[in-house]
Amino acid sequence: MNIFYETIKKFNDFNSRINIKLNQLMPKYSISENIIFTYDRILDEKSKSENKQYIKIKGKFGLAKQEIESKRSVITKLEPLMIHFQDAYKKNYMEIEMKSISQKAYVRIKKEELRNYLASHELKLKEKAEIRLEKEKINLEIESLKNRIERKCLDYIEEVSGKNIDNLKSEVLNISEELMKIPLNEKEISSEYVKTEEYLNSISEFRQAYKKLYYFMSGVFKKTQEFIDGSNIEKILPDLVSIQDELKEKYNDFDRLELEDNKINDFLNLKEGYEEDLRKSEKELENIDELVNKDEKLIAIKNEIENYIDQHKEM
Numbered sequence: 001m002n003i004f005y006e007t008i009k010k011f012n013d014f015n016s017r018i019n020i021k022l023n024q025l026m027p028k029y030s031i032s033e034n035i036i037f038t039y040d041r042i043l044d045e046k047s048k049s050e051n052k053q054y055i056k057i058k059g060k061f062g063l064a065k066q067e068i069e070s071k072r073s074v075i076t077k078l079e080p081l082m083i084h085f086q087d088a089y090k091k092n093y094m095e096i097e098m099k100s101i102s103q104k105a106y107v108r109i110k111k112e113e114l115r116n117y118l119a120s121h122e123l124k125l126k127e128k129a130e131i132r133l134e135k136e137k138i139n140l141e142i143e144s145l146k147n148r149i150e151r152k153c154l155d156y157i158e159e160v161s162g163k164n165i166d167n168l169k170s171e172v173l174n175i176s177e178e179l180m181k182i183p184l185n186e187k188e189i190s191s192e193y194v195k196t197e198e199y200l201n202s203i204s205e206f207r208q209a210y211k212k213l214y215y216f217m218s219g220v221f222k223k224t225q226e227f228i229d230g231s232n233i234e235k236i237l238p239d240l241v242s243i244q245d246e247l248k249e250k251y252n253d254f255d256r257l258e259l260e261d262n263k264i265n266d267f268l269n270l271k272e273g274y275e276e277d278l279r280k281s282e283k284e285l286e287n288i289d290e291l292v293n294k295d296e297k298l299i300a301i302k303n304e305i306e307n308y309i310d311q312h313k314e315m
Contacts, residue, residue: 003293004089007302011082014309018071028064074312081308085301092298096291103285110278117274120267128264131257138254145247152239160231168227175219179212189214 191214193199199207 003295003298003302004086004093007085007305010306010309011078014078014313015075018075022068022071026068028060078305078308081301081305085298085305088298088301092295096288099291100285100288103281103288107278107281107285110274110281114274114278117270121271124264124267128261128268131261131264135254135257135261138250138257142247142250142254145243145250148243149240149247152236152243156233156236164227164231167230168223171223171226172220175216175223179216 189211193210199210202210
């Protein structure tokens with residue numbers, strides 16, 4: 001309960017009790033006063049001093065008057081303290097009211113900030129969902145490009161190990177079949193072996209066999225070189241480089257989206273901070289409203305009033 005209204009209630013309750021007792025005393029006091037006034041008009045001083053009834057009524061009147069004055073005095077002495085308390089409260093309340101007005105404005109600002117943030121929060125959630133779908137799409141495209149590279153390599157291996165090898169085998173077979181038809185008697189060969197004593201001293205059959213094998217070997221070497229040239233990996237490099245460039249671009253796109261996604265996550269993580277700021281500002285506003293109940297000066301005057309009331313509660 002507010003310290004001001006609590007103290008006012010105690011004062012009003014106490015004042016009411018005193019007034020009730022005063023109202024109860026006043027009829028007896030008035031009757032006694034009228035009787036004494038009547039006696040004073042008809043009796044002289046000697047008669048009044050000898051009249052027991054007069055003396056008795058005069059004594060009751062004096063006690064009633066003393067009690068009435070005492071009770072009135074209690075209230076009269078308490079009233080300045082209550083006025084002092086009210087003035088102190090009013091000054092304190094005005095200061096607190098200014099703080100409260102300022103804090104309420106601050107709370108409104110925090111609420112507006114939170115509303116604006118939450119509106120952006122919803123948009124960022126949608127943006128995050130769109131980025132997720134785009135990242136999934138890019139991941140599929142990356143996998144597709146990886147598969148294209150693998151297929152290119154497999155196609156190359158298949159062509160070399162299949163078609164090219166088959167062609168080489170066919171060419172070698174043709175060379176071996178045509179070997180017997182090649183006239184070799186007078187034809188020179190470039191082998192250094194034909195200049196050696198071993199060859200020069202060899203029989204004609206040996207020379208014929210060597211020449212056939214030499215021409216066969218030369219043909220195989222030639223066709224093998226054609227096979228190597230036809231299987232050169234450099235032929236597929238432009239396609240692989242092109243796919244690689246696409247793949248790098250996709251990785252760059254994914255990294256860009258990942259960066260945007262991380263920024264959005266950082267923004268989304270601010271929600272708790274905005275809510276906590278609002279809770280703190282609202283709590284501070286509540287604490288400001290309670291400051292009046294914690295003011296040491298007001299508490300001291302309140303305690304003084306309560307102690308005074310407690311000391312005179314039996315009146």
